[in-house]
Every structure is written in structure tokens, then in C-alpha cells.
Amino acid sequence: MNSSCTLCPRKCNIDRSVKKGFCGVGKKVMLARAALHFYEEPSISGTAGSGAVFFCGCNLKCVFCQNEKISRGLIGKEVSIERLSDIFLELQSQGANNINLVTPSHYVMEIKEALILSREKGLNIPIVYNTSAYENVDTLRMLDGLIDIYLPDLKYMDDSLAVKYSGAPDYSGIAKDAIAEMYRQVGANEFDENGLMKKGVIVRHLLLPLGVNNAKEVVSYLYETYGDSIYISLMNQYTPMENETLKKAGEKYPELLRKVTKREYERLLDFVLSLNIKNAYFQEGETASESFIPDFDYTGI
Numbered sequence: 422m423n424s425s426c427t428l429c430p431r432k433c434n435i436d437r438s439v440k441k442g443f444c445g446v447g448k449k450v451m452l453a454r455a456a457l458h459f460y461e462e463p464s465i466s467g468t469a470g471s472g473a474v475f476f477c478g479c480n481l482k483c484v485f486c487q488n489e490k491i492s493r494g495l496i497g498k499e500v501s502i503e504r505l506s507d508i509f510l511e512l513q514s515q516g517a518n519n520i521n522l523v524t525p526s527h528y529v530m531e532i533k534e535a536l537i538l539s540r541e542k543g544l545n546i547p548i549v550y551n552t553s554a555y556e557n558v559d560t561l562r563m564l565d566g567l568i569d570i571y572l573p574d575l576k577y578m579d580d581s582l583a584v585k586y587s588g589a590p591d592y593s594g595i596a597k598d599a600i601a602e603m604y605r606q607v608g609a610n611e612f613d614e615n616g617l618m619k620k621g622v623i624v625r626h627l628l629l630p631l632g633v634n635n636a637k638e639v640v641s642y643l644y645e646t647y648g649d650s651i652y653i654s655l656m657n658q659y660t661p662m663e664n665e666t667l668k669k670a671g672e673k674y675p676e677l678l679r680k681v682t683k684r685e686y687e688r689l690l691d692f693v694l695s696l697n698i699k700n701a702y703f704q705e706g707e708t709a710s711e712s713f714i715p716d717f718d719y720t721g722i
Contacts, residue, residue, distance in 0.1 A: 428560050429480040429526050430595050444527040445494030446478035452500055453477055453491040455508045455721035457517055462654050462702050464618040465519065465549060465572070472517030472546075474508060475717065476524050481553045483576070483587045484670035485629070485677050487662060491717050492524065498719050502531050506539035508721060518617050519547040519570065526552055529560050536567050547619055550603075554596035554624075555589060561602045570618055571603035574625040578638035585674060586629075597642070600624060609650040610700070623652040623702070628689055629659055630676040636689050644698055654702040655693065657686040660714070 424436045431443040438448040457470030465471050477497035479486070486492045500508070509520050525532055536548060547569035554573035575596055577583040583592035603622055610621030626639045636655070643653055659681050661667060671678040686704075693701055 426527075428529055428557065430555055430557055430589075430591065431480050441494065442478075442480075442527065443482075444478040444480045445482070445492070446497070446527065449499045450502070450505055450528050450531050451477035451494070451497030452505075452508075452719070452722050453497055453717035454715055454719065455512065456715070457512070457515060458521065458715065461521065461572075462623055462652070464612060464616055464652075465521070465570070465623070467518045467615065467617050469516045469518050471519055471521040471549065472509070472512030472515070473521040473523055473551075473715075474505075474512070475715075476522070476528055478527055479524050479553070480527055481555045481576075481587050481589060483553075484666055484674070485586060485659070485661070486666070487660060487714055488524075488717070489662060489664045489666055493666070496717060498722050500722060502534045502538065505531065505535040506542065506544075509535065509539040509544050510542055511721065513544055513546050517546060519549050520544070521549040521551055521572075523551045524553070525550060526556055526560065529563055533563060533567060552599075554599050555587075555592060556595070556599040556602075558598050558602045561599060561606070565606050568603075569607060569620045571600075571607060571622045572625065573600055573603065573622075574627060575600065575639050575643065576627065577635060578642055579635045582629075582632070582635055586670075586677075601646075604647065604651065610652060621651065622647075623654050625654040625656060627656045627659055628681050628686060630679050630681055630685070632681075633685050633688050637692050640689075640693055640696070640698070644696055649698065649700045652700045652702060653693070653698065655686075655689060655704070657681050657704045 425434045433442040454475040458473035479492035549570040550568045551572040611619045
């Protein structure tokens with residue numbers, strides 16, 4: 422890795438072997454969990470589960486983060502590139518449908534090495550890149566040919582929300598360019614005979630309280646740009662977490678201290694149906710659940 426890190430849009434320009442970046446971590450790969458995960462979209466999790474590898478640190482650090490302990494680098498276990506490659510192979514041996522790299526952008530160089538090494542050892546299942554979409558195009562290009570499925574979460578089209586909640590005034594433009602690069606690399610979706618995704622793009626959007634208009638803008642942009650050649654996944658699982666970051670943010674933005682209402686989610690789904698979008702995932706049941714958040718107990722590391 423270049424001694425002055427510019428992997429993500431924050432462009433810290435610091436030596437992460439000496440000092441932590443905005444992402445909250447240094448140069449060494451830090452993991453919180455590596456295990457089968459059953460709460461992704463049906464074409465990702467299937468019945469066997471997705472081999473989710475949770476990386477510590479994050480270049481966005483939303484104030485409402487559901488995974489604060491790992492996103493802010495508060496916990497984590499260091500692994501070598503060789504160990505990371507073995508983890509990928511162990512998940513494959515457990516029957517994982519894919520390897521799911523969760524919040525990986527600040528470790529792209531190390532992940533690339535580990536993927537090449539594990540493929541030499543027999544890794545042959547799809548690789549999923551699971552991200553906030555706040556990505557540098559040049560960094561994504563380093564992974565061209567190694568990633569099969571991109572799973573970005575397009576959080577904002579309204580950059581005033583990106584400023585409030587994520588301190589990222591340039592979010593929407595960067596995310597649009599990143600998703601365009603992801604689509605260029607993998608193209609339209611392909612599935613196997615069991616309905617599992619082999620290649621393609623699924624763009625998520627987590628509906629936030631008072632966020633229906635922003636969500637509609639997200640959906641409109643994606644459908645106008647990509648039509649049904651990608652999937653759109655609309656999530657209702659926003660859960661106010663009991664942590665100091667959200668408690669402090671809630672003093673300024675009290676809407677974040679409540680769940681999304683059933684009516685808010687229904688308004689978004691009605692909008693999606695009015696556009697006749699064919700390739701979309703909806704969530705059923707309660708509009709929020711902590712069951713989607715795994716225990717970060719270093720399982721599998």
C-alpha cells in the first residue's frame with residue numbers, strides 16, 4: 422500500500438502503518454467475524470448462507486451506524502494476508518454460497534492479495550463486495566476481474582442528509598460514479614439454476630426515519646440509469662442502537678432515535694410499484710429488528 426493512503430474518498434494522505442486513518446484502523450487487516458450469514462438478500466444468502474467476513478473500520482462512519490463497535494475500530498482481531506485467504510477457503514468448505522466482504526474498501530490491497538492466493542488454493546465461489554458505495558473509482562479498478570457481485574448501499578441522493586449523518590458532502594456524486602464502475606465491471610445480473618446470484622449488482626437502500634423523499638430519489642435515479650439490469654433492495658431494518666454516538670447525534674437529529682414506521686415503508690413500496698420495477702427486494706414483517714446484526718465475537722477468525 423502507498424505510504425500516503427488515498428484508497429477512499431477521504432484521501433487522508435497518511436501512513437497507516439504509523440497512524441490510523443479516518444477509517445479508524447491502521448495498515449493491518451482487522452476482523453470482527455467470519456461466518457455463515459443468513460440475513461442478506463435471498464439470491465446472496467440462499468439456504469446455505471453467505472460467507473460474511475466483517476472488516477473493522479469504515480470510511481463513512483454514519484452517526485446511526487448499526488455496527489458501531491467495528492465501524493469505529495473499537496474492537497478487532499489482526500489477521501495476516503495468509504490467514505485471510507485461509508478464512509475464505511474455510512467458509513467455502515462450510516458450504517457458503519459466496520465470500521461476502523463487508524466494509525472492505527480500506528483494505529483493498531490486502532484483500533486483493535488474499536483473493537489471488539486463495540484462488541490458487543481452490544477458491545471458486547463468487548466474491549461479494551459489500552460497501553457503503555463511498556468508494557474511489559481508481560480503487561475499485563484494482564479489483565476488476567476479482568469481484569463477481571457488488572452490493573453497495575446507496576444511502577443518500579440528498580447531500581444535506583449526507584452532511585448531517587455521515588459528514589460526506591460529496592457522497593451522492595462519488596457513489597454514482599462508484600456504482601457505474603461496479604456495473605461496468607460485472608454487467609447485468611446472472612443467476613444459477615438455484616436462483617443464487619453468480620454475477621451482478623444489487624443496490625441497497627436503508628430507509629431512515631423521515632427519509633421517504635430521499636429514498637424515492639435513490640430509487641428514481643437507479644431505475645432511470647440502470648432499469649432492470651440491476652436489483653434494488655429496500656430495507657426497513659433501521660434500528661436505533663444504544664451507543665454514545667447515536668445518543669449524541671439524537672440531540673440534534675431526534676428522528677434517528679425512533680424506528681421507521683410501517684406507513685413510511687409502505688409509501689416507499691407504493692412508489693416502487695408505481696414505476697413497475699421488476700427487480701426489487703422488499704423486507705417483510707417488522708420494520709426493525711436487531712436480529713440482522715450479528716455478534717462480533719471473532720467467530721471464524
